[in-house]
Amino acid sequence: MRELDYGEVRMTEHRGHDDLLSAGLGLAGLAGLPSPFANPLDPAPGELRRRAIQTSWKGIADLGPLGGYGSVYGAVPDVPGREYQAFARIPGARSPHRVLLQLPDGFDRQKRCLVVTASSGSRGIYGAIALAGAWGLPHGCAVAYTDKGTGAGYFDYADDSGVALDGRRAKRGEAELEFQPPPAAPGAGIAVKHAHSGDNPEGDWGRHVIQAAQFGLAMLDRAFPAEAPFTPQNTKIIAAGISNGGGAVLQAAGLDQEHFFAGVVALEPNVHVPGRGRALYDYATEAAIWLPCALSAEDFAAVPLARGPRGVPLPAWLIRCASLRAQGKLGGNTLPAQAAQARQYLHVRGWTDEAMHTAASTTAFDLWRVIAAGYASAYLRRGAADMPCGFRYAAIGPAGQPGAADPATRASWWADGSGIPPGNGIGLFGGMNVSADPTLIGSECLRGLWTGDNHESQMLHAAVAATAARLPRRDLPLWVLHGAGDGLLPTAFSSEPYVAWLRDEGRHPIYWKVPHAQHFDAFLVLPGFGEHYVPLLPYGYAALDRLWAHLYEGAAWPLDAPTPAARPRGAGPLERTTLGL
DSSP states (O other): OOOOEEOOOEEEEEOTTOOTTTTTOHHHHHHSSOOOOSSTTSOOHHHHHHHHHHHHHHHHSOOSTTSOBTTTBOOOOOOOEEEEEEEEEOTTOSSOEEEEEEEETTOOTTTOEEEEEEOSTTOOTTTTIIIIIHHHGGGTOEEEEEOTTOSSOOEETTTTEEEBTTSOEEETTTSOBSOOOOOOOGGGOEEOHHHHSSSOGGGGHHHHHHHHHHHHHHHHHHHOGGGOOOOTTTSEEEEEEETHHHHHHHHHHHHOOSSOOSEEEEESOOOOBTTBSOOHHHHHHHHHHHHHHHTTSGGGTTSTTSSOTTSSOOHHHHHHHHHHHHTTSOOOSSHHHHHHHHHHHHHHTTOOHHHHHHHHHHHHTTHHHHHHHHHHHHHTTOOTTSOGGGOEEEEBOGGGSBOOOOHHHHHTHHHHOOSSSSBTTEEEEOSOOSSSSTTHHHHHHHHHHHHOOSHHHHHHHHHHHTTOOOOOOTTOOEEEEEETTOSSSOGGGTHHHHHHHHHHTTOOOEEEEETTBOSOGGGGGSTTTGGGOBOSHHHHHHHHHHHHHHHHSOOOOOSOOOOOOOOOOOSSOOOHHHHTO
16 A cells, blocks of 8 residues: 555544534534534634534435434434544645544544545535444544545635635635645636546545545554554454445455455445446436436326426426427427337336436436536546536526625535535536527537547546446455435446446355435435435444444354345334334
8 A cells, every 4th residue: 555645634622512423513403403603704613614514414314303313223422532634645636635534532442443434425524424423433433534535625716715624715825725726717616626626536536545544544543652553454444435435435445455444335336347337427417318308207297306396297307308309319299208208218228217216306406417517527637617518617696697606605615515516605507508408408518428439538438437446355344235216326327237246256245225215315304205215324334233243243244134124214203113124
C-alpha cells in the first residue's frame, strides 16, 4: 500500500451536549427540524457539523414515526469521543478527498476494530454515518470515513469561495479548500467536486477507501502512542458502505491482496463488472428518455409518484410518449399503446416491472437527468463552464433563472448539500430547448455520449471502464445486500452480475436480495410509499453483526445464509416480524 498523503489534521472533542453519532441531537433531534445556526450568515464549525450529521442521517435512514428506527432496529446512543479530519490525496489527483476518523472514548483497545466507509451518493463526509457510524461506534470501533472525492464543498465563482477544513466558507488563497477549481470568470457558476474535479473520482473510490483506513490507523497511532503501531495485522478493518459507498468498498476489496480488510459488507452497491450487467451511466441515460413514457402505462397507475393528484400520468410524461412517437421510436396512435411499447422496450433492455415501480420516484424527481449530467462531466473531466451538452450549475435567482447565491444559503451548503445539484439554492440549467418536451434534447445528448463512437464517447467509455471492480481475494468474508425493488440501481444491472462473477471465479460471497426493499430508506416517510416496503438498513446491521461474531466470537463464516422473508410494512408501524430477521 502507498504511503498516505495528507496535510493539516483538525482534531475536535465531542462530549457533554455533543457526541460523535448525532452531534448531541439524539434520535428525536435528528428526525426534527433542521438544526439552527446562531448566525446564518456565518455558522460556527460546530453548528455546521451538527447540521451535516443531521442531513446525512435524514438522507439515508427512515426516521419517521412508523419506520421503527430506535424501537424495532437501530439506536442512536450518546457516543462521546474525538474526531480527526484532513484532506488526503490520491497520487496524481488534482483535488483532495476529505477523510475523517471518529474515535469513541469507549474504543476497545483489546479488540482494535476499525470500520471504514465511503459516503453514499455524492454526499459529504458524514454520508454513511447511519450505517457505519451507527453500527461501529456502539461496538467500540473507531470509524474512518471518506467523501471519496464527492461532497458539498461547492465552489462559487461569484465570490471565488469554497469550503475550508472546518466546513466554513473561505476564499481562494485564504485557506486550503475542499475543492478549488482553476480560476474562471465570476459568471462561471457553481463548481462541484464530483462533477468538476478533473479526476474522474469514481475510478479511485477503492483507493479513497483504503486511504481513509490508512488515515484511521495513523490517527489511532496518534491517539494511543503507547500501543502503536496500529496495522492491518493487529487491527481488524471492516469495510462497509451503501449505494455509491457500497460500490466504493467493493472496489477497495478488489485492490486488497495483502489481507488489509478483515471483511466487507456492501448494501445496494453501484458496482460495475465489464461484460456483465450495465453501467449506471448507460441505464440512467436510457431511463431519462424512456421511463416517463413507460410509467404512463396503466400497469403503473397505483405506483407511488407515478400519477398526478387527479390520478393521471404527469403531463410531461404524456408529452414524452408523443415525442418518441414523432421520432418513429414508438408506434401506435394511442397513449396506452405507446406506453406499452416503451415498457416493452425497457423489458428487453433488462428492466423489470419491480424496478420500474420504484424508479417512478426517481423519474418524478428528474433524478435520471441530474445524475447523467453530473456523471458525464466527471467522466469527461470537464469544468463548471464546459459541462457536456450545455448543462451548468448556477445559483437560482429571481424567477428561477441563474443569479447570485443567497449568502445564508451559501454558508450552509457544506452542511445541507447532497453533492450533486439541484438543491439548496443551486439549479441545473441548460440542456433544454423551447419545445413541448424541453428536457428531451439534453437527455438525448447525454445518451449519445454512451451510444456514439466519437472521441468524447470513447473518453466516456474509458472513464466508466476505470470504475470497474476487481476480483477480491478468495478468503475475504464478503456480504452483498440489495433491495429486490431497487429502481435506482436495479439488482439485474449491478449486484447480481457482480455476485455471479465472484461465484464463477470461485469466491463465496453471501448475497441477500431482500424482498420488498428498495433504494431509498429515507423515502419510506412519503405518504403512500412506506407501506409497500421495508427499510434496508436493518439487514446491513444484521450482516455486520454476523461478521462481528465471526471475527471476535469464533463463529464460523457461513458459505451462505438464507435471505430473510421480508413483508411490506403495511399502513401501521414497522414490526420486527415484518423484517423476517
